[in-house]
Amino acid sequence: MYARSRGYATRAGLVPEHRVAYRGFMASQQGDRVPIDPQSIEAPLSAFAVFLVVTIAEGDDAAATAKAVVSDVESLVRAVGIRDLDGQLSCIVGIGSTAWGRFGVAVAPSQLHPLTAVEGRVHTAVSTPGDLLFHIRAQRSDLCFELERLLLGKLGRSVAVVDEVQGFRYFDTRDLLGFVDGTENPTGRGMAAASLIGQEDPDFAGGSYVVVQKYLHDLDAWNALATSTQEHIVGRTKADNLELDSAPGSHKELTTITDADGTEHDILRDNMPFGRPGSGEFGTYFIGYAGDLSVIERMLERMFVGEPPGSYDRILDFSTAVTGSAYFVPSLPMLESLAGN
Ligand code: HEM
Numbered sequence: 486m487y488a489r490s491r492g493y494a495t496r497a498g499l500v501p502e503h504r505v506a507y508r509g510f511m512a513s514q515q516g517d518r519v520p521i522d523p524q525s526i527e528a529p530l531s532a533f534a535v536f537l538v539v540t541i542a543e544g545d546d547a548a549a550t551a552k553a554v555v556s557d558v559e560s561l562v563r564a565v566g567i568r569d570l571d572g573q574l575s576c577i578v579g580i581g582s583t584a585w586g587r588f589g590v591a592v593a594p595s596q597l598h599p600l601t602a603v604e605g606r607v608h609t610a611v612s613t614p615g616d617l618l619f620h621i622r623a624q625r626s627d628l629c630f631e632l633e634r635l636l637l638g639k640l641g642r643s644v645a646v647v648d649e650v651q652g653f654r655y656f657d658t659r660d661l662l663g664f665v666d667g668t669e670n671p672t673g674r675g676m677a678a679a680s681l682i683g684q685e686d687p688d689f690a691g692g693s694y695v696v697v698q699k700y701l702h703d704l705d706a707w708n709a710l711a712t713s714t715q716e717h718i719v720g721r722t723k724a725d726n727l728e729l730d731s732a733p734g735s736h737k738e739l740t741t742i743t744d745a746d747g748t749e750h751d752i753l754r755d756n757m758p759f760g761r762p763g764s765g766e767f768g769t770y771f772i773g774y775a776g777d778l779s780v781i782e783r784m785l786e787r788m789f790v791g792e793p794p795g796s797y798d799r800i801l802d803f804s805t806a807v808t809g810s811a812y813f814v815p816s817l818p819m820l821e822s823l824a825g826n
Pocket residue numbers: 660662664665666667668669670698700719721736737738740741752754769771773781784785788800804
């Protein structure tokens with residue numbers, strides 16, 4: 486399942502083939518401009534991930550330390566990742582709107598703002614604190630652990646951890662509800678087009694927006710449903726992972742965003758299951774990248790309020806969003822240049 490791709494070697498290690506194509510696409514998008522390397526948003530589905538959300542302590546010193554550490558995060562990734570290149574360690578840094586302001590950059594990406602809570606009739610997509618998001622992925626949990634350990638050591642007292650989730654890949658990329666998750670993700674050129682900011686906000690091209698939400702499942706209640714009912718809620722068959730011909734009000738339908746002219750808007754997701762059976766905790770960590778933050782906001786609106794209002798996503802009757810936050814993911818050169826501000 487985790488096929489190794491060929492690629493070329495750099496100081497940072499092996500750059501897999503899919504990434505070469507992705508960068509080529511970004512370069513062609515930039516025309517004559519210097520090609521912009523995104524962070525490793527397109528890294529392949531990994532066996533493990535850590536989602537770490539922190540807030541930055543008060544004061545200029547804390548902001549300066551946090552900025553210095555995030556701008557140099559790639560050197561930590563190199564230091565740990567070189568110990569097993571097949572482990573494909575990567576780390577994406579997302580920066581929240583308040584933190585961006587504190588980092589001393591005069592302009593902000595046009596859509597960067599805290600996640601707006603969405604209150605539906607029955608369920609709410611909460612908005613919770615978060616200045617920095619670290620999305621760490623690898624094929625080995627020890628690589629994720631080691632990077633997180635070193636990262637937090639460098640950040641020291643400049644940050645407080647508000648959430649930390651260790652995700653794992655569950656069988657054939659299923660979530661804990663038992664459905665294959667991630668099938669309709671865009672691939673190839675579609676992936677860059679969906680996940681990266683383009684020339685509509687040229688100063689931030691090659692960057693992205695990311696939204697995370699931690700969902701806790703009531704698995705007993707979910708598993709008490711007939712499989713056919715679960716399938717109508719998700720919009721796909723459970724065993725074979727096939728799209729249902731008709732599934733009005735399903736998760737699939739509510740998260741499909743189509744303009745009046747028929748244009749469909751995708752996002753790039755890398756959800757991960759997490760849990761502690763001994764404590765009765767079973768969850769899905771939702772993570773979605775988009776070049777246009779409003780696409781994810783429209784999905785949340787349709788899931789929580791419903792379309793038409795009231796016909797909300799029934800996944801939410803069994804899954805509670807206990808966190809929610811939004812970040813800007815600068816391109817790699819922009820992230821590295823933050824230290825100079
Ligand atoms: C409890 C949380 C969630 C679970 C368990 C979940 C699970 C799934 C599953 C099983 C699919 C079908 C297979 C696939 O294409 O991936 C799916 C599709 C999708 N989900 Fe979710 N999801 C969750 C939350 C969200 C949220 C919060 C969003 C967006 C804000 C979202 C956006 C999407 C999109 C865009 C698709 C693809 C729709 C299509 O084009 O067919 N999901 N999700």
